[in-house]
Amino acid sequence: MIWEDYTETIMDKLDQYVHAATRDNTRSSYQSAVRHFEVEWGGFLPATADSVARYLADHAESLSINTLRQRLAALAQWHIAQGFPDPTKAPIVRKVFRGIQALHPAQEKRAKPLQMEQLARVVHWLDQASETPHLTGKRADELRHVRNKAILLLGFWRGFRGDELTRLQIEHVDVVSGEGMSCYFPQTKADRQFKGSSFKVPALSQLCPVSAYLDWIELASLQDAPSLLYKADQ
Known part of the structure; x- marks a missing residue:
């Protein structure tokens, strides 16, 4: 009985660590990709290399190269996790994917970055939006607008x-008013080794992230809250 309890505990920990190795949004997108292959397209799992190749060909003109690459990664992950051979590494699949890249070299759409003028208008709107609830005592609205400005x-x-x-x-x-702040992230998208990353944020004369952060922390009375979002919508 003791050995069974020990084994169950170890397996629970293994599941926990395996789960933590994949980001939540990646896991969600992979599940959606597998569902698209199996349910919407009508593929069978485990899949054959030929069926994966046909799936790529059927969507070559409707999906971007990056989306197709993500679909392949999701299918590969599913097969590996279930103990099946990975069909996405087969020569036919690789050739079809390269052929799609050659015949459909459409430039990937990228979101346009927010411009300074647009940023200033949004910040101005948030400042105005936080004034009314401050005067009327609607603390939750004021907290949300000040929080959003800092973020x-x-x-x-x-x-x-x-x-x-x-x-x-x-x-x-860590923040010093009028000078700057440093932010530490235990994990970022680029941090594949989970070493953590620190970033410096300087204080600025206009549109200052440091002063906006301090305004939010002071207004919300945050000291050891779980995250910047804490109490924002309460």
């Missing part, structure tokens, strides 16, 4: 991803 400016000046900002811990931020 917007932090993300803009350092290029942080949205999911990274939502996981930023108060205890991982």
Whole structure:
């Protein structure tokens, strides 16, 4: 009985570590990709190399190269996790994918970056939006607008991803008013080795992320909250 309990505990830990090795948004996109192959396209799992090649050919003109590459990665991950041979590495699949790249070299669409003038207008709107609830005592609305301003400016000046900002811990931020701040992320998308990354954020004369962060922390009375989002919508 003791050995069974020990084995169950070890297996639970293994499942926990395997789960932590894949980001939540990646896991979700992989599940969606596998569902598209199996349910919407009508493929069978485990898949053959020929069926994967046909799947690519059927969607060569409707899906981008990056999307097709992501679909292949999802199918590969599913087969490996289930203990089946990976059909995406077969020569026929590789040749079809290279052929699609050659015949459909359409430029990938990229979102246009937010411009300074646009940033200034959004910040101005947030400042105005936070004044009314401040006067009327609607604290939740005021907290949300001030929080959004801090997150917007932090993300803009350092290029942080949205999911990274939502996981930023108060205890991982060191700030000196008028000088700057440092943010530590235990994990980022580029940090494949899980070593953690630190980023410096300078204080600025306009559209300052440091002053916006301090305004949010002071207004929300945050000291050891789980993240920057804490209490924002309460």
